[in-house]
Amino acid sequence: VVEGLALLDLGVSPYSGAVFHETPLIIYLFHFLIEYAELVFMITDVLTAVALYLAIQDFNKVVFKKQKLLIELDKYASDVAELIRTPMEMHYIPLKVALCYLLNPYTVMSCVAKSTCSINNTIIAFFILATIKGSAFLSAIFLALATYQSLYPVTLFAPALLYLLQRQFIPVKLKSKSFWLYSTQYAALYLCSLVVIICLSFFLLNSWDFIPSVYGFILSVPDLTPNIGLFWYFFAEMFEHFSLFFVCVFQINVFFYTIPLAVKLKEHPMFFMFVQIAIISIFKSYPTVGDVALYMAFLPVWSHLYRFLQNIFILSCLLIFCSLLFPVLWHLWIYAGSANSNFYYAITLTFNIGQILLVSDYFYAFLRREYYLTHGLYLQRQDGTEAMLVLK
Amino acid sequence: VDKAWKELSNILSGIFCASLNFIDSTNTVTPTASFKPLGLANGTDHQLLRYAVLPREVVCTENLTPWKKLLPCGSKAGLAVLLKAERLFHSSYHSQAVHIRPICRDASCRAVSWELRQTLTVVYESFYSGQGKKDWSLFKMFSRTITEACPLASQSKIYVDISAKDKEKELLEVTPSPTSLHEAIVQGEKRTYAVYDLLSPSLFNTSRSLNVQLKWKQPQDSLELSTPILHAHRYVSGYGLQTGKISTLIYNTHPYRAFPVILLETVPWYLRLYVHTLTIITKGKENKPSYIHYQPAQDRRQPHLLEMLIQLPANSVTKITIQFERALLKWTEYPPDPNHGFYVSSSVLSALVPSVIATKEVDMEQSPLFTSLFPSSDGSSYFMRLYTEPLLVNLPTPDFSMPYNVICLTCTVVAVCYGSFYNLLTRTLHVEEPSKGGLAKRLANLIRKIRGVPPL
Numbered sequence: 001v002v003e004g005l006a007l008l009d010l011g012v013s014p015y016s017g018a019v020f021h022e023t024p025l026i027i028y029l030f031h032f033l034i035e036y037a038e039l040v041f042m043i044t045d046v047l048t049a050v051a052l053y054l055a056i057q058d059f060n061k062v063v064f065k066k067q068k069l070l071i072e073l074d075k076y077a078s079d080v081a082e083l084i085r086t087p088m089e090m091h092y093i094p095l096k097v098a099l100c101y102l103l104n105p106y107t108v109m110s111c112v113a114k115s116t117c118s119i120n121n122t123i124i125a126f127f128i129l130a131t132i133k134g135s136a137f138l139s140a141i142f143l144a145l146a147t148y149q150s151l152y153p154v155t156l157f158a159p160a161l162l163y164l165l166q167r168q169f170i171p172v173k174l175k176s177k178s179f180w181l182y183s184t185q186y187a188a189l190y191l192c193s194l195v196v197i198i199c200l201s202f203f204l205l206n207s208w209d210f211i212p213s214v215y216g217f218i219l220s221v222p223d224l225t226p227n228i229g230l231f232w233y234f235f236a237e238m239f240e241h242f243s244l245f246f247v248c249v250f251q252i253n254v255f256f257y258t259i260p261l262a263v264k265l266k267e268h269p270m271f272f273m274f275v276q277i278a279i280i281s282i283f284k285s286y287p288t289v290g291d292v293a294l295y296m297a298f299l300p301v302w303s304h305l306y307r308f309l310q311n312i313f314i315l316s317c318l319l320i321f322c323s324l325l326f327p328v329l330w331h332l333w334i335y336a337g338s339a340n341s342n343f344y345y346a347i348t349l350t351f352n353i354g355q356i357l358l359v360s361d362y363f364y365a366f367l368r369r370e371y372y373l374t375h376g377l378y379l380q381r382q383d384g385t386e387a388m389l390v391l392k
Numbered sequence: 393v394d395k396a397w398k399e400l401s402n403i404l405s406g407i408f409c410a411s412l413n414f415i416d417s418t419n420t421v422t423p424t425a426s427f428k429p430l431g432l433a434n435g436t437d438h439q440l441l442r443y444a445v446l447p448r449e450v451v452c453t454e455n456l457t458p459w460k461k462l463l464p465c466g467s468k469a470g471l472a473v474l475l476k477a478e479r480l481f482h483s484s485y486h487s488q489a490v491h492i493r494p495i496c497r498d499a500s501c502r503a504v505s506w507e508l509r510q511t512l513t514v515v516y517e518s519f520y521s522g523q524g525k526k527d528w529s530l531f532k533m534f535s536r537t538i539t540e541a542c543p544l545a546s547q548s549k550i551y552v553d554i555s556a557k558d559k560e561k562e563l564l565e566v567t568p569s570p571t572s573l574h575e576a577i578v579q580g581e582k583r584t585y586a587v588y589d590l591l592s593p594s595l596f597n598t599s600r601s602l603n604v605q606l607k608w609k610q611p612q613d614s615l616e617l618s619t620p621i622l623h624a625h626r627y628v629s630g631y632g633l634q635t636g637k638i639s640t641l642i643y644n645t646h647p648y649r650a651f652p653v654i655l656l657e658t659v660p661w662y663l664r665l666y667v668h669t670l671t672i673i674t675k676g677k678e679n680k681p682s683y684i685h686y687q688p689a690q691d692r693r694q695p696h697l698l699e700m701l702i703q704l705p706a707n708s709v710t711k712i713t714i715q716f717e718r719a720l721l722k723w724t725e726y727p728p729d730p731n732h733g734f735y736v737s738s739s740v741l742s743a744l745v746p747s748v749i750a751t752k753e754v755d756m757e758q759s760p761l762f763t764s765l766f767p768s769s770d771g772s773s774y775f776m777r778l779y780t781e782p783l784l785v786n787l788p789t790p791d792f793s794m795p796y797n798v799i800c801l802t803c804t805v806v807a808v809c810y811g812s813f814y815n816l817l818t819r820t821l822h823v824e825e826p827s828k829g830g831l832a833k834r835l836a837n838l839i840r841k842i843r844g845v846p847p848l
Contacts, residue, residue, distance in 0.1 A: 002666075002668050003666050003667065003668050005668070006666075006667050006668030007667060007686075007688065010667065010684060010686055012686055012687070012688065016687070016688055016690070017688020017689055017690065017696075019664050019665075019666070019688065222691050222692070223691065223719065224719070224720045224721070224722065225719065225720060226720060226788075230802050230805060230806070231802075232720065233790060233798055233802070234798055234799065234802045235722065236720055236721070236722055236723055236790045237722075237723050237790055237791075237794060237795040237798040237799070238722070238795070238799070239795065240722075240724060250806075253806060253810075257813060260813075260817045260818075261817065263817075264816075264817050282809070283806075283809075333633075333788065334632050334633045334634050334788060335631065335632035335633070335634075337633075340791055341788065341789070341790045341791055342791050342794065345798070349801055349802070349805055352805055353805055353808060356805070356808060356809040356812070357808075357812070360809070360812035360813060360816060363813075363816050364816060367816060367821060368821060371821040
């Protein structure tokens, strides 16, 4: 960003080079705030934590209300008393979420590094707050800002829409008119605010240069600087013939989990949002540890799933070890010269596998709890022995 | 213009057997201020100018042969007889140049003709002779002597610099005696040249061949070279393969005159320059350039171009630093020996250096050599173009033996994600039906019955 500002001062368009890839709104924001950069990033982190706190507080109320409704409707089996959530246990969850975000070493690292990822996290947190409060207008605006910054939050449109529909008590049926009416309203709000923001950036810098530099850069991955993701080494070692094909495949990979997840998780849009944010931060083209911090902040919300998680110890050890080994192997490769790029790449692979297995573990635990809630906790087979649950 | 540039570089590459066809948009820049056309030109639009450097290529015998072929007599007669490859390349510095420019054919300038100027610069280590004396002769340097002048040449001369430092005439001696003496002001100093005119019939009277020899009368123990008024040094600093810093030091040793200098830096795109880290410090204080033109690089398309007009105060050292970050390239973009590093071409300093002694106007007709080698527009300064050292930087390298492995491993990780999500999304949880026992279970029960252990 500092380089972009310097180029702007020199009279050269910041996007004429290949160094600056942020949006024009960020340039203008930092034009005024560059002196207080550390303070700005601390404030954004605090704002994110506060937004998450308020969001989860409201969400807990919604969850509790829904649970009461389902109990009264007698949808739950008889022996699931220990799976029902009580307000007592849910009381400290918002605080835990906020602390989990603020004290996460990944958050601290991205604040110290003054990475613009913190600003992205703040916008997404405000978007979640607006969605949970039920305000479609604000939620569309924040989602448009988040999409404008980095392209991937457009997939968060689906969980937000499902949540708002649930809140309005509109059932999700393809034939229902009110469903389509509300969806088009929300989509129109979102698209309009996106168009307004893009035109505003055009007027700020008087050129459309920023579109290939920002969005073309995210989509076509030209810069292969090593990061914690999977793709830098993949494209560094790619045969030229296939690079377009694999770029397309990897970009589709981020976007295509949305529809199946929406079909499966339409009753539980917040969990869908969590899984979607996790998928974005694992498979985006330039992931950073700030993205990881955002979805990890949501883990205390699902702490009641703890008894159904299968591999949590191994996965948490894996993630901690990988995080510790990342800087060590980076130093060995780049500075000491005694290791190869393969070492760093291997840690990238294991870190991403750890993240993927963590998310799928939570997903499995969630589905299992839902099954137990409706079918009873102590399942018995026809001959009276204890039953095992399998996915078929 | 770009099409013509590409054609020109390909044709020159073919003529000179040089790899000039590697010149493409990734190493061509369009400087705005450093170069001006030397011959007749209709306009001075700098958009028509292209400048490219290939720092990795070296000059070798294959380039010398076509260069010699361009000479009117080739290497059969005249001065070019001396240019044999095995002695020429046994030197510390070797440089060949070809300059083409349009000039007026006569004084009224009604017709334009093309002037082709070829230069060859060689620097020999004089102590190779092994005796510690700096005597040299044409035979020692080139293992050949000149037998005749080129019949096609209108002028063919040898100039030997016999300027004496302390006005003592008897420090050195040249044999045979020169045809005439010539005095000129070169780069601010008065120099005397002994001239051997090969076309004059008196030269080859006594012997069939001409071997110019220079002997020092008194042994020179130390060589005192005056420091030039403008000189520069460039180096790269920093450790590790992530970041680095390019520093250029420019020295102005003139005792009382300050003058401006234009610095042109071309840095390849894979060293990402950060122009906000550009600092220019003279005598401990910051020095702001009066003109900056910065063209940032685009990945795989265009290099960085930085041109600055810097004022150098008298008797000072100016340090210009800029930081950069090293990029990771695709594995096919690395040269055959990737750990050798990548070359950064020299930066160009152009200046009108004020000279201590006033130069007099020299007519082009009288001494074409001096006006083209040491041009000066007015009496008080002379134009100098200085090239700094090329730099060698290392870039982080991926492992080149691994493309297939990398593709397999990364796709495995993506498939793990896809597989677990597919399972969770398309399958539902069911209570496991007790199976009546497959073949393996029945076999195991059989073995257990034999062992006397209760069955599964």
